[in-house]
Amino acid sequence: MVTLPRQEESDTGGHMVVCGDDGLAHRLSAELRGVYRQRVVLVHPESLRDERTDGELTGTASGFAVPPVRCVTADAPTKEALLRAGAHRATALALLYEDDETNLRAALAARRLSPGLRLVVRMYNRKLGQHLEELLDQAALVAMPGMDRSVLEASTTVLSDADTAAPSLVATAVADTNKVVQADGLLLRAAERPAPGRGEVPAPGLCTLALLTSTTTDPAGSDGSDASGSRGPQLLPDDATVQASTGRGMVVLEAVRREGPALPARRLSRRGAPLGEMLSVRLRWSLAGIVAAVLALTVTTTALTDADPVHAAYLTLLDLFSINDPALEETTTRKVLQLSSGLVGLALLPLLVAGGLEALGTFRTAGALRRPPRGLQGHIVLLGLGKIGARVLGRLHELGIPVVCVEQDPEARGIPLARDLGVPVVLGDVTEDGVLGTARVHRADALLALTSSDTTNLEATLAARAIRNDLRVALRLYDDDFATAVYRTLRSAHPEAVTRSRSVSHLAAPAFAGAMMGRQILGAIFVERKVLLFAALLVAGHPQLEGRTVTEAIRPGAWRVLALDTARPESRSPDLANSSHDEQHTSLLWDLHPGHVLRADDRVVVATTRRGLAELLGTPRPDSARLPGPMEG
16 A cells, blocks of 8 residues: 555545554455555554554555555544545545444544445444434435435445355355355355366356356466466356357356255244254153053954944043043953053153153253254354354354354353354364364364464364364464465365465455445456456446347446346345345346346346446446456465
8 A cells, every 4th residue: 555645635536435443444445446446545543554454365466557545544533534534525435443333423423524425334233233324324315305315325334344254254164265246145156167078068057257268277276377478368258159168167157055954943933942852762762652552552442342443542541541440340351451551551650750851951951052963964163153253153044054163252242143043052162172073073064263363263273174184174364474374384284175264354345345336336256367346236227228138238248137136126125235135035036038128127236347337337437457366365
């Protein structure tokens, strides 16, 4: 970043202001200038001046023409600091402080400075964030009564870095990728596929996003070749080009799904106990024996006496509970049957008492944390139930993926959620012997180390690899240099295993950047050294889309229509990137008929280049030179 003298501050406005006190502010500034070519003013405290941003290894932007970032030093986002940063003339303002109250105060001050300013606020408290969003939108509407509804929906966006990073962390654990876009609760990934051979059908998917330069993918996780003289990837090719392509790999858009058994729903209630745990196996077998004995006595009574089956069953139960008259005047057969029923009744009494005690004990402990079942396998071991771990746990449970959590602090944020969902939890220090074994890590599909300590995450990873050397691992690391050393060492020591380092701020930055661009941006995915944007657009006002069929609305190399929002305009989610629907309840239709005509009131999801999006929106954009893509670690 470049710090400009104060006298060089621009008075023209049109820039974006980012305020924050941690690595997310730096990441967002880099995202806005590198992907969207925006002029950025960064407001940060003095203590953050020389701090490295956290997380995943990224390429550098040296040699590429990107706008500089002007830095303003301020301990807090006061009115004076916002004025120095030119927030009153800016297009958008992001408030990214870790303290919710600080962001709330700054958002109210910024709305008074500029009623039409687009605000993006970071808040962990969802309920407070929803109220704040409604309040700030109402304030903007009062100050600007003629504001368009679409502009009002984008005027204030409240996001949580934990919520926005959770889908990518889940995709890393499930599908080993961080090239993820979320649309109406559905996780979509850009999956690289090798070039199809002669006569082979190209890899299935929602659509083909690009044809790659090379024919193979790099198992180490790089994003393609940048060799001199390379043709570069061909973005958004048409179907004919894909069918005719030979010798080139491709990037296919597909939904993130997990193959294997889903999480069984066997709970009596949200806080109830599993039916299988109410009674022990021995007790269940004993009760089954009693029922079988009663049926046998009923059948015998029907066969040896004149009683019909219903009357025979009635007599057997009376004898079983010892409430029938003695068969003194009856036949010997009837006397023997009565004595047999009485003996069965004597065995039933202790079983009923034992069953009642077991059920009572089970319900009393239903609020306690569950232990991992002995036969559990194919699950994900989640280390850490803090702010990030709790959100990831919720997403994994929504996808029906079995999870075992490990947490040292019994008062952690995610403990009540785990108890509520009935997810097994191991309380203990993950670095101690036996803790990972209790979590059944030797039978797990993946390990997600999401604690706030780099050393704890690394130590847990090494311990898990000692138990199972081919385990897929994704660990959260803060320091860049440390992440580089860890990734290279683990890749060399365990070449057959998949290791990924992830940073919450790096994963969350695209969602915050999309909100600053007006909330129509759902996300961005790098393809080698180029970038694809995913946007939700109203068809009205776009002559390239309105009145055209899906096939006619596609422009190869510029944009492609992917999905149609089937919800009514009044019931549509204002922000598809952060909606919480699941795959079964999504309103997006991905399998569009090529002859479907797009109407003015339709909303569509498109994949587009920066230049293509600028043409669709009717705004001039800088030349979209090739960008360095992030290298997965």
